[in-house]
Amino acid sequence: MVTSPTPASMARPRPVDAESLRAWLVAATVVDPEIPVLTIEDLGVLRSVNVTPTGVDVALTPTYSGCPALDAMRDDVHAVLTSAGYTNVTVRLELSPAWTTDWMSEEGKRKLTEYGIAAPTGHAAARPSGPAGPVRLQLAVKCPRCNSLNTRELAHFGSTSCKSLYECKACLEPFDYFKVL
Amino acid sequence: MISEADEATHDDGHGHVEVDATVLPDELIASASVASDDVAEYALWLGDDSLVLSQRLGAWIARAPELEEDVALGNIALDLIGHARSLLHYAGSASGKSEDDLAYWRDEPEWRSLQIVEQPNGDFAHTIARQFIVSHFLFELYTRLRDSTDATLAAVADKAAKEVDYHRDHSVQWVLRLALGTDESRRRMITAFSDMWPYVDEMFRDEPLLDRLEGVAVRPSSLRAVFDGAIAPVFTEADLEEPRGFIASGGGRRGVHSEHLGLLLAEMQVLTRAHPGAKW
Numbered sequence: 001m002v003t004s005p006t007p008a009s010m011a012r013p014r015p016v017d018a019e020s021l022r023a024w025l026v027a028a029t030v031v032d033p034e035i036p037v038l039t040i041e042d043l044g045v046l047r048s049v050n051v052t053p054t055g056v057d058v059a060l061t062p063t064y065s066g067c068p069a070l071d072a073m074r075d076d077v078h079a080v081l082t083s084a085g086y087t088n089v090t091v092r093l094e095l096s097p098a099w100t101t102d103w104m105s106e107e108g109k110r111k112l113t114e115y116g117i118a119a120p121t122g123h124a125a126a127r128p129s130g131p132a133g134p135v136r137l138q139l140a141v142k143c144p145r146c147n148s149l150n151t152r153e154l155a156h157f158g159s160t161s162c163k164s165l166y167e168c169k170a171c172l173e174p175f176d177y178f179k180v181l
Numbered sequence: 182m183i184s185e186a187d188e189a190t191h192d193d194g195h196g197h198v199e200v201d202a203t204v205l206p207d208e209l210i211a212s213a214s215v216a217s218d219d220v221a222e223y224a225l226w227l228g229d230d231s232l233v234l235s236q237r238l239g240a241w242i243a244r245a246p247e248l249e250e251d252v253a254l255g256n257i258a259l260d261l262i263g264h265a266r267s268l269l270h271y272a273g274s275a276s277g278k279s280e281d282d283l284a285y286w287r288d289e290p291e292w293r294s295l296q297i298v299e300q301p302n303g304d305f306a307h308t309i310a311r312q313f314i315v316s317h318f319l320f321e322l323y324t325r326l327r328d329s330t331d332a333t334l335a336a337v338a339d340k341a342a343k344e345v346d347y348h349r350d351h352s353v354q355w356v357l358r359l360a361l362g363t364d365e366s367r368r369r370m371i372t373a374f375s376d377m378w379p380y381v382d383e384m385f386r387d388e389p390l391l392d393r394l395e396g397v398a399v400r401p402s403s404l405r406a407v408f409d410g411a412i413a414p415v416f417t418e419a420d421l422e423e424p425r426g427f428i429a430s431g432g433g434r435r436g437v438h439s440e441h442l443g444l445l446l447a448e449m450q451v452l453t454r455a456h457p458g459a460k461w
Contacts, residue, residue, distance in 0.1 A: 065263025065340050095267065096336035098343060124343075155249035156351050157256040165249065181343055 011044045011103035023056050024049040026084045030076040033069050034160050037111045040073055044103025047094050055088025056081055061099045063181070064161035100124045101181050113144045118166065118177040141177050143168035153177075214274065214333045219393050221275035222293070224334065225283070226434055227322075228268030229294035232284060233442070234315060235261035236449050237302055246305050253351060257312070260344040267337045285453040289443045290436040296429060297380035299442040303373065306359055306366070310373035313352035317411050318384050319345045321404045330396040353415050360419035371421065378424040383431030390434075 015021050027049050028041035040046040040060065047059040058077055062070050074091045081089045101120035104112075109119035121139045140149040148170035156179075158165040163176040216224060238258035245251040269280040297315060302308045323345055326338035359370040385405040391398050416423060431437070453459070 062263070062340075064260060065267065065337075065344060066259035066261070067263070068259070095340050096332070098336070098340040100343075155253060156347060156354075157249075157253035159252070161256050161259055165252075179347075 010097075011105065012041055012046075013048060015049055017051075019051040020049050023051050023058075023081060023084075023086060026081055026086075027058055027077050030073060030080055033072045033076075035112065035115065035117065037115045038104075038108050040077070042105045042108030042111065044099060044105075045073065046077075051086075055090060056086045058089065058091045059094040060091060061094050061097075063099050067161055069160075099181070101178065104178075112178060116144050116175060117163065118142060118144045118175060120178050120180045122180060124180055141166055143171060143173070144175055145173055146171040151175075214271070216271050216275045216331075216333070218275050219390060220331055220334070220397060221272045222390055223394055223398050224268045224272040226293045228265045228272055228283070229292050230298050230315075230319075231261040231268065232265035233292070233294045233445065234298040234311075235259075235265060236445055237298065237300075238308070238312075240302055241308065250305075254308075257348050257351065260341075260348070264337065264341045264344075267333075271333050271337075281453070285450045289438055289446055292436065292438065292442060292446070293434050294438075294442070295380070295384055295433045296431060296439055297377065297384060299433075299438060299445055300377060300380060301441055303376070304369055306369040306373035307376060309352055309355040309359065310370070310377045312348065313356050313412075313415075314377060314381055314384075316345055316349040316352050317408055318404065320349050321407050321411070322399050322401070325399045325404070329398070334397065356415060356421075357419050360421050370419075374421065375424040375426065379427055379429040380431075382428045383433060386431060386434075388434050 015024055024046070028039055028046055030040050030046075032038045032040065032043060032045075043063065045060055045063060047061050048057070049059075050057045058081070060070065060073060060077070070093070074093075077091050078089050102124050104120060112119045118141050121141055141151050141153075142149055143151050143166075146168060148168055150169045151166050152169060153164060154167050154174065155165040158176050162178055162181070164179045165174060166177045167174050235258040238254045238261070241254045242251055242258075245254055265284075266280050269283045273279055273283050297311060300307070300311055320342060323338040323342035327335055327342060329335040329338065356370065359366040361367070385401045385408070387400050387402045391400055
């Protein structure tokens, strides 16, 4: 099966009407508190912004079900819109469609790597699933510091839900990898 | 506890922002939908499984064999808490209860979790055996629950399936490593599977509630063959045999539990019950 890149409209469903778009651009300045170089728009966590005569309705989606950063993002979205003059701001959580690393922007991946975290490699659909074979295909992860592909996974689970811990065998530095979901 | 006034002008590190006087709900939870009584009961079952297992895994933090495992088990527990929150929130929507009401104010006979999730952590091999069994079960369950006619359950399952896939992979790696490691690690892995296996049968039993949830719920009995098919290659590679022996009588879905759940709940609920309404 050939996987095509996820359309930008799915990853970043910017509103079409000018008023809502203006509010979207304000909300889109909020960053992930754990990875402050990424905005919630880069991540694909910002799902919709609607300005109505009665207020603003914003929907966010969690990266992982238990992600504790989400409450902080919610508060930040509320705060940034309120300080921009919007009133009656509601921030909702939307689980469907489920977030995927495919929604991360190319710009976001670049900023992530510069920050020292290896960006997701490949598309979610390419991740082996189905019956748990003991040997799983793993695409090489590039060291964000020296660009070597000679790296190995130290632990599936890293400092946050979305990352795993790697070690570079070339420069000997450990680094975080934003795993494909 | 931070008062409303203190929060009014805080420096959040991303620039100075003003939070207006609007009181935000404490936490952000998905779905404004209200479940019917039967759907709520089903959501309660799945939510209880996740919450009890999460509480068990949390006990490993700072005690795992290595630092990476502290982090791994903590992350898995966090994912499970996430699933439990969505499911219990939805379960409570039928009766006007919050997720916290359900988590902290129900006594043991009111819990609907499977007996396997309340089994003690034991040594690390026991925790891995339990995790291997439950992760495989949940993966098969959630991948099918994605097609539920209930939109909330389908959305929770869609998200959970991807996360549980990682949990499953983690436990497979450990089963192989322990079973094919030293004589001691192998002995412990075999003992652990034989202690956990009596509780496997209960996971696949259909309860009467499921007759009323056709298309909404997944029949556990329909998962047994795919579960067996998924674990068989791992057992073969690990040179393990499926344990044989007694089958526990079960009854978790009806509130029948082993003595272990009461102790787990006592620890989990004591703070809330000692200080009702307290907040961080």
